[in-house]
Amino acid sequence: MDQRNETFVPHVLAITTGTTVDFPNSDKFYHNVFSLSKAATFDLGRYAAGRSRTVRFDRPGIVRVFCDIHSHMNAFILVFSHPFFAMTDADGRYRIENVPPGTYSVIAWNEGTSSEPRPVTVPDGGIAELGLHAAMRPARRRCAAGSFWPAPCSQCCASASPSTWSTCA
Numbered sequence: 001m002d003q004r005n006e007t008f009v010p011h012v013l014a015i016t017t018g019t020t021v022d023f024p025n026s027d028k029f030y031h032n033v034f035s036l037s038k039a040a041t042f043d044l045g046r047y048a049a050g051r052s053r054t055v056r057f058d059r060p061g062i063v064r065v066f067c068d069i070h071s072h073m074n075a076f077i078l079v080f081s082h083p084f085f086a087m088t089d090a091d092g093r094y095r096i097e098n099v100p101p102g103t104y105s106v107i108a109w110n111e112g113t114s115s116e117p118r119p120v121t122v123p124d125g126g127i128a129e130l131g132l133h134a135a136m137r138p139a140r141r142r143c144a145a146g147s148f149w150p151a152p153c154s155q156c157c158a159s160a161s162p163s164t165w166s167t168c169a
């Protein structure tokens with residue numbers, strides 16, 4: 001998970017337990033990556049351009065990642081105890097491979113909000129289709145002053161409503 005232009009890239013990272021994640025600093029100034037989440041609590045301290053630190057994620061859950069220097073920097077790491085997850089592409093499509101036949105409960109997740117669980121049955125050797133409505137707020141917007149939803153800045157995005165937000169993105 002890179003730190004670039006005061007932004008974590010990617011904004012959302014999905015991994016399985018036991019994965020070690022690098023946090024390289026690609027900016028010309030210091031960052032201080034930390035998390036207070038139950039699934040992983042860490043503070044990597046300040047480190048300079050070109051340096052990197054790592055964290056191993058052993059507990060499943062949602063990890064909120066922040067920078068102690070730049071309060072608008074935030075990201076999510078979703079740690080799963082199983083491999084049956086997928087990130088949507090630019091068109092919102094997703095595909096979960098190699099799911100054994102059976103009935104499952106599927107949820108969509110976006111920026112900390114989950115959809116209702118939806119049942120789906122995967123047939124033996126077949127494919128199941130499931131459209132999920134992630135009727136949620138826009139994934140991420142940056143306003144003119146550089147703040148990120150859902151942390152509106154006072155200059156142009158004092159209102160936390162997405163409609164106001166979109167006019168200043």
Ligand SMILES: [Cu+2]
Binds near residue numbers: 006032070073
């Ligand atoms: Cu920073």
